[in-house]
Amino acid sequence: xxxxxxxxxxxxxxxxxxxxxxxxxxxxxxxxxxxxxxxxxxxxxxxxxxxxxxxxxxxxxxxxxxxxxxxxxxxxxxxxxxxxxxxxxxxxxxxxxxxxxxxxxxxxxxxxxxxxxxxxxxxxxxxxxxxxxxxxxxxxxxxxxxxxxxxxxxxxxxxxxxxxxxxxxxxxxxxxxxxxxxxxxxxxxxxxxxxxxxxxxxxxxxxxxxxxxxxxxxxxxxxxxxxxxxxxxxxxxxxxxxx
Amino acid sequence: xxxxxxxxxxxxxxxxxxxxxxxxxxxxxxxxxxxxxxxxxxxxxxxxxxxxxxxxxxxxxxxxxxxxxxxxxxxxxxxxxxxxxxxxxxxxxxxxxxxxxxxxxxxxxxxxxxxxxxxxxxxxxxxxxxxxxxxxxxxxxxxxxxxxxxxxxxxxxxxxxxxxxxxxxxxxxxxxxxxxxxxxxxxxxxxxxxxxxxxxxxxxxxxxxxxxxxxxxxxxxxxxxxxxxxxxxxxxxxxxxxxxxx
Numbered sequence: 001x002x003x004x005x006x007x008x009x010x011x012x013x014x015x016x017x018x019x020x021x022x023x024x025x026x027x028x029x030x031x032x033x034x035x036x037x038x039x040x041x042x043x044x045x046x047x048x049x050x051x052x053x054x055x056x057x058x059x060x061x062x063x064x065x066x067x068x069x070x071x072x073x074x075x076x077x078x079x080x081x082x083x084x085x086x087x088x089x090x091x092x093x094x095x096x097x098x099x100x101x102x103x104x105x106x107x108x109x110x111x112x113x114x115x116x117x118x119x120x121x122x123x124x125x126x127x128x129x130x131x132x133x134x135x136x137x138x139x140x141x142x143x144x145x146x147x148x149x150x151x152x153x154x155x156x157x158x159x160x161x162x163x164x165x166x167x168x169x170x171x172x173x174x175x176x177x178x179x180x181x182x183x184x185x186x187x188x189x190x191x192x193x194x195x196x197x198x199x200x201x202x203x204x205x206x207x208x209x210x211x212x213x214x215x216x217x218x219x220x221x222x223x224x225x226x227x228x229x230x231x232x233x234x235x236x237x238x239x240x241x242x243x
Numbered sequence: 244x245x246x247x248x249x250x251x252x253x254x255x256x257x258x259x260x261x262x263x264x265x266x267x268x269x270x271x272x273x274x275x276x277x278x279x280x281x282x283x284x285x286x287x288x289x290x291x292x293x294x295x296x297x298x299x300x301x302x303x304x305x306x307x308x309x310x311x312x313x314x315x316x317x318x319x320x321x322x323x324x325x326x327x328x329x330x331x332x333x334x335x336x337x338x339x340x341x342x343x344x345x346x347x348x349x350x351x352x353x354x355x356x357x358x359x360x361x362x363x364x365x366x367x368x369x370x371x372x373x374x375x376x377x378x379x380x381x382x383x384x385x386x387x388x389x390x391x392x393x394x395x396x397x398x399x400x401x402x403x404x405x406x407x408x409x410x411x412x413x414x415x416x417x418x419x420x421x422x423x424x425x426x427x428x429x430x431x432x433x434x435x436x437x438x439x440x441x442x443x444x445x446x447x448x449x450x451x452x453x454x455x456x457x458x459x460x461x462x463x464x465x466x467x468x469x470x471x472x473x474x475x476x477x478x479x480x481x482x483x484x485x486x487x488x489x
Contacts, residue, residue: 031392041380044390045281051426054308055435080441084300088307111298112441117348118324118355119296123442 075145169239281383287478289446289460297357301436308435320361362408362421363477370400
């Protein structure tokens with residue numbers, strides 16, 4: 001048998017080294033995700049799927065906070081999920097001690113409800129600079145069941161200037177409704193339904209005519225004092241001048 | 244059988260056997276046990292322009308859910324504010340939540356509205372075509388993902404995306420984009436932006452299910468997609484989309 005030449009043997013050693021090297025790289029050094037034959041993308045999908053969930057979802061909050069969820073379901077905020085305002089809550093579900101970050105107050109509500117001309121017509125908006133600037137929204141509006149603005153209880157809510165003048169006048173203790181007859185509808189449509197003003201001289205005369213027994217009120221003779229005019233046409237009743 | 248033929252067959256046999264073994268293993272590994280099967284789903288999103296109030300909560304929620312950097316110019320989803328004036332000029336500004344409220348009011352406005360934007364999860368994604376290392380790909384359920392371990396950060400896909408939906412993540416130095424919150428949707432949950440939208444301007448659903456909200460949305464609205472002339476076939480459907488929106 002012919003001997004294998006020396007150079008072939010050496011070449012075989014070199015080839016064997018190369019082959020073992022490639023095999024070693026292929027099986028021990030390259031990450032398996034690179035060489036995985038079927039879906040080499042499967043590892044990405046798995047990694048993506050394994051990511052942390054932060055927002056728990058719309059329905060789960062009601063399992064514990066049923067009263068709030070029930071209330072919200074019937075109101076204008078029914079499309080607003082709990083986490084929209086209260087912040088992500090998955091960690092709160094895993095451990096109730098982790099309270100969701102409550103987004104408080106005016107800074108948050110105006111994200112949606114500040115006036116912006118690009119917003120769809122009819123979406124409830126306010127001007128945060130003018131709309132009760134120092135009050136928190138939740139003092140008047142319940143966020144779980146927001147309703148269109150309530151009618152003001154006090155006249156001073158709209159007539160603040162008159163109210164502040166009146167507080168320093170002799171008429172300070174006389175209520176608005178002692179002189180003005182205010183229909184309930186005035187609070188809803190203030191310009192079309194107006195309160196009355198005293199339309200007789202005798203109305204002011206109840207206190208101010210000579211025969212009246214009110215001691216602190218200045219007295220006049222209704223028969224001779226400006227008989228052609230109503231009292232408030234000359235005297236400003238919210239701050240009558242002292243005599 | 245002569246020696247030559249034997250060696251030829253042997254050379255073919257060993258690699259062929261290895262491939263066959265692999266295929267066999269894959270066939271066994273496939274889940275058929277009621278688990279999530281991507282072949283049964285095809286996801287898309289609907290956006291109702293008429294309902295968007297531009298509050299920017301979707302941007303915030305996306306950043307919290309997906310660890311997107313807080314800086315304003317890194318976004319997986321964003322909202323554009325269009326202002327169209329009487330003289331025909333169009334201004335487009337990307338809004339940010341928690342900044343500059345109320346926004347400056349402009350005069351002589353013909354119409355104005357908000358357009359939420361995100362990755363369109365195209366059926367023919369240009370970003371996938373250009374990736375030199377195959378790091379980005381479309382899954383079976385119609386979501387375009389990025390393999391952050393393969394991505395070399397060459398930014399080619401960022402250039403190629405006609406919707407500007409991709410950005411380079413400053414920490415990983417790889418391309419990043421909207422995944423429809425893939426980790427949520429495979430568990431049957433909604434993407435975070437859809438979850439927090441207060442006016443339901445965003446609708447998410449499965450195009451393969453006739454009962455899904457998205458299919459209903461595409462049935463009852465007049466639908467348009469962004470840049471249809473590029474034939475990317477987006478899966479984000481817009482209702483009440485203005486002709487000025489690019």
